[in-house]
Amino acid sequence: MSTDxxxxxxxxLEQVGRVFGAHNALKNLNLEIQxxxxxxxxxxxxxxxxxxxxxxxxLLTTSSGSIWLDDRRIDVLDAEERGFGMVxxxxxxxxxxxxxxxxxxxxxxxDVPSAEIAKRVDQALATVRLExxxxxxxxxxxxxxxxxxxxxxxxxxEPPLVLMDxxxxxxxxxxxxxxxxxxxxxxxxxxxxxxxxxxxxxxxLSLADRIVVxxxxxxxxxxxxxxxxxxxxxxxVADFMGFRNRINGRVAQQSxxxxxxxxxxxxxxxxxxxxxxxxxxxxxxxxxxxxxVAANEAGAFSALVEAIEYRGRDFFGSARLPDQTEVFFxxxxxxxxxxxxxxxxxxxxxxxxxxxx
Amino acid sequence: xxxxxxxxxKVRLAARGLDGVTLLVIPSVMLMIGLFIYPxxxxxxxxFNPKEGSFLANYARFFADPFLYETINKTLWIAMPxxxxxxxxxxxxxxxxxxMQNQRWLTTLLVLPITLGTVLVAEGMLNYxxxxxxxxxxxxxxxxxxxxxxxxxxxxxxxxxLIITGFPFTFLLILSYVTGIDPxxxxxxxxxxxRATSRFRHIFLPLLIPGLAITFCLSxxxxxxxxxxxxxxxxxxxxxxxxxxxxxQAAFEEYDYSMASAIAMIMxxxxxxxxxxxxxxxxxxxxxxxxxxxx
Amino acid sequence: MNQLHILGRRLWIFSVWSLVAFFIVNLLAMIAxxxxxxxxxxxxxxxxxxxxxxxxxxxxxxxxQLDDVLVTTFQVVFAVVALSGLFGxxxxxxxxxxxxxxxxxxxxLFLLPMLVPPVTFGxxxxxxxxxxxxxxxxxxxxxxxxxxxxxxxILVMIPFIEQIDPKIESAARVFGASTFxxxxxxxxxxxxxxxxxxxxxxxxRTIAMFELTFLTAGPTSQTLVVALYYxxxxxxxxxxxxxxxxxxxxxxITVIWLIIALRFVNPAQIVTRAKQQPSAH
Numbered sequence: 004m005s006t007d008x009x010x011x012x013x014x015x016l017e018q019v020g021r022v023f024g025a026h027n028a029l030k031n032l033n034l035e036i037q038x039x040x041x042x043x044x045x046x047x048x049x050x051x052x053x054x055x056x057x058x059x060x061x062l063l064t065t066s067s068g069s070i071w072l073d074d075r076r077i078d079v080l081d082a083e084e085r086g087f088g089m090v091x092x093x094x095x096x097x098x099x100x101x102x103x104x105x106x107x108x109x110x111x112x113x114d115v116p117s118a119e120i121a122k123r124v125d126q127a128l129a130t131v132r133l134e135x136x137x138x139x140x141x142x143x144x145x146x147x148x149x150x151x152x153x154x155x156x157x158x159x160x161e162p163p164l165v166l167m168d169x170x171x172x173x174x175x176x177x178x179x180x181x182x183x184x185x186x187x188x189x190x191x192x193x194x195x196x197x198x199x200x201x202x203x204x205x206x207x208l209s210l211a212d213r214i215v216v217x218x219x220x221x222x223x224x225x226x227x228x229x230x231x232x233x234x235x236x237x238x239x240v241a242d243f244m245g246f247r248n249r250i251n252g253r254v255a256q257q258s259x260x261x262x263x264x265x266x267x268x269x270x271x272x273x274x275x276x277x278x279x280x281x282x283x284x285x286x287x288x289x290x291x292x293x294x295x296v297a298a299n300e301a302g303a304f305s306a307l308v309e310a311i312e313y314r315g316r317d318f319f320g321s322a323r324l325p326d327q328t329e330v331f332f333x334x335x336x337x338x339x340x341x342x343x344x345x346x347x348x349x350x351x352x353x354x355x356x357x358x359x360x
Numbered sequence: 361x362x363x364x365x366x367x368x369x370k371v372r373l374a375a376r377g378l379d380g381v382t383l384l385v386i387p388s389v390m391l392m393i394g395l396f397i398y399p400x401x402x403x404x405x406x407x408f409n410p411k412e413g414s415f416l417a418n419y420a421r422f423f424a425d426p427f428l429y430e431t432i433n434k435t436l437w438i439a440m441p442x443x444x445x446x447x448x449x450x451x452x453x454x455x456x457x458x459x460m461q462n463q464r465w466l467t468t469l470l471v472l473p474i475t476l477g478t479v480l481v482a483e484g485m486l487n488y489x490x491x492x493x494x495x496x497x498x499x500x501x502x503x504x505x506x507x508x509x510x511x512x513x514x515x516x517x518x519x520x521x522l523i524i525t526g527f528p529f530t531f532l533l534i535l536s537y538v539t540g541i542d543p544x545x546x547x548x549x550x551x552x553x554x555r556a557t558s559r560f561r562h563i564f565l566p567l568l569i570p571g572l573a574i575t576f577c578l579s580x581x582x583x584x585x586x587x588x589x590x591x592x593x594x595x596x597x598x599x600x601x602x603x604x605x606x607x608x609q610a611a612f613e614e615y616d617y618s619m620a621s622a623i624a625m626i627m628x629x630x631x632x633x634x635x636x637x638x639x640x641x642x643x644x645x646x647x648x649x650x651x652x653x654x655x
Numbered sequence: 656m657n658q659l660h661i662l663g664r665r666l667w668i669f670s671v672w673s674l675v676a677f678f679i680v681n682l683l684a685m686i687a688x689x690x691x692x693x694x695x696x697x698x699x700x701x702x703x704x705x706x707x708x709x710x711x712x713x714x715x716x717x718x719x720q721l722d723d724v725l726v727t728t729f730q731v732v733f734a735v736v737a738l739s740g741l742f743g744x745x746x747x748x749x750x751x752x753x754x755x756x757x758x759x760x761x762x763x764l765f766l767l768p769m770l771v772p773p774v775t776f777g778x779x780x781x782x783x784x785x786x787x788x789x790x791x792x793x794x795x796x797x798x799x800x801x802x803x804x805x806x807x808x809i810l811v812m813i814p815f816i817e818q819i820d821p822k823i824e825s826a827a828r829v830f831g832a833s834t835f836x837x838x839x840x841x842x843x844x845x846x847x848x849x850x851x852x853x854x855x856x857x858x859x860r861t862i863a864m865f866e867l868t869f870l871t872a873g874p875t876s877q878t879l880v881v882a883l884y885y886x887x888x889x890x891x892x893x894x895x896x897x898x899x900x901x902x903x904x905x906x907x908i909t910v911i912w913l914i915i916a917l918r919f920v921n922p923a924q925i926v927t928r929a930k931q932q933p934s935a936h
Contacts, residue, residue, distance in 0.1 A: 403779030477863035
């Protein structure tokens, strides 16, 4: 079929774009992925992550740009010729074929001799631990089992690239956690590239070596899970990663990447993730890093409590600043709605961004 | 005490789904029984009560007279090929059309022959396919034949009219089955290296066979009851003397309702027999939903 | 290897579309022939008629008594439409909302007339109608045509009604609606689009329904399509152009109602016989 991929080093997307009528789904995507990496494409719905995956798979053609496997250009090839394994969101198992036939389908299409097919299918079944279900029809399996068949089917052809399109989104929470570990384990065993599309931040953080955050067809940030969690580079990425607080303030002082904002008279300091232009900026903070403190602590700003929830270890609250911005915070004591509260930001966790246009 | 008993009955009936609303079905049910079920049984009974002879006289006469029993063959000889041709053409067309964004224009044009009906199509064909009609003129102009081809008042006229009125129906039915197959299955096939012909052979065809079987049954049954085309466009005394003509003649020319009922019964049973045969073969295949999993 | 594949694929796509084009071109040409012929003074041995005239329409009108036939046709068609709605919609409502013992048999009862072709059940039906004295009368024709149309309305309406959340009706009851108010203010407005679609389809199908009317009509209860059949059947006696004029009148009526119906309906629904997915319009 195609050339031997086992020695490939990298997958490259160069200025890849995809337009649907008037809608620009992918805008000049540039990305390089090395062999052995587990890369997650993360973003809200409509951000273009599935479109990007389908372009890599060949199920969609690119409107502009090119895709390269080392020095071979692959975006000109049909999906049938690329030799990538793909796991679909709804599994896409052939309902009229047994598990064994489903898994062996890719090998059959490559004219692999049937003895060899049987051997490799058995290996794949062992990898996903489904030996006992080999002769059942997909309709007779549970969701988690179907998912494992889909994975086995994609990896048995020993592809250089395994593409996964939100494979766990249809499973319940417990199963999702179990399958996450399975997927990680299988990836490690294969030693090839896995590209994993998800909208679930936790999944991306736990599975990926590198995360690509997409929004509106553009890459917003690429980094390790720790990079993204601790140091999001853009306001919308921070928002997506759980920095729910966005507090506006006047820029009082700047030195290097440390910026001091004046928020209602109180000065708070944080790290700027981009060059701050303009007189005002946004302080971005996770709710857990904004704590309710005693009234007389310096550096705390005041707000009015709106609601408070018991979380066991502490309380989760929402409040309104004098300028009516809603903020979310943590408290060790129960508070009442309407009560004034003083909130202290952990300056090592506070990030400063320009205001969005 | 009495009141409680009555309420109890109402509640129990309602739990089984029987209340005032359910009664709304009754008029339609009575209509169907009176106009469909009863005539069937009456016709069945009547067929065993011939004008003269024993109770099997009608059937005996049918199978003894070649002018009568050959109608089955002649009808099959028209209906089978017409249905098979329709399906053979409808499948590739459906596969192409399912990829189209705006199918409405095409389906509207294709629905035209069905809306116009068999009588109008017959008259149109008499004009268009006649020896002086545009069709013959065109093929003679193109040098494809020396003289006009006889396409009316024979077997071919009827065959063509069955294709014209039958193809749209077959096509629309198959299109609905094809679009009912989860598109992700084709995508999965592609990523696993299957080319278009392999995808058709291993993925689409097995999933389509149940639908094709049903389409065949519905189309065949329709073709087998061909009537106005066989008379107007065919040679109703000869090669296109179909079984519905025999039934009609018995009823309205010989005024032998008993014989007509017998012929209608025979017609019904031949259709039933073939449908049952096809459906039992269908039973051997995967008949579940053509989707790739949950979600 | 790749080039051959691309060429092969293109050739295949071309042939399939050629087939479709061939079908459509011939279909439209066939219709055009009839229209041209109906306006021709004489058309014997040439591509196009010698001259054009509308006189055949006038002669067809009187020759075939089209005024009477049209009146009869519309009486029959509207009676069938009204009655199928009256019988079918309540029945569909009951089938959609209630699960009762024997429901499967009732469903089969409604499915059968759609699966069995008209000629097969038409002959026994005509026999019964003639025996009860309804044969040859307009009442008989209407009754015969109801056999496929009532189930059609039911089968089209059931998925439509199932889409209406029954909780809406419960909510109306909770807010104190009487049965009449429930029907008039809640159900009817929601059902109207579906009913309109179903009844328009019944109209189009009944205009074109030949076999049932043919088997049960008498000389005064013929619909247009049956009159057309007889005209074509006796073609040796009448002028072809006259018959074609009648055919054009028939076509015009059918097509006008088709266009009206298509405003509300997906074209594919005209052929709904048995199991079809409720169409997303």
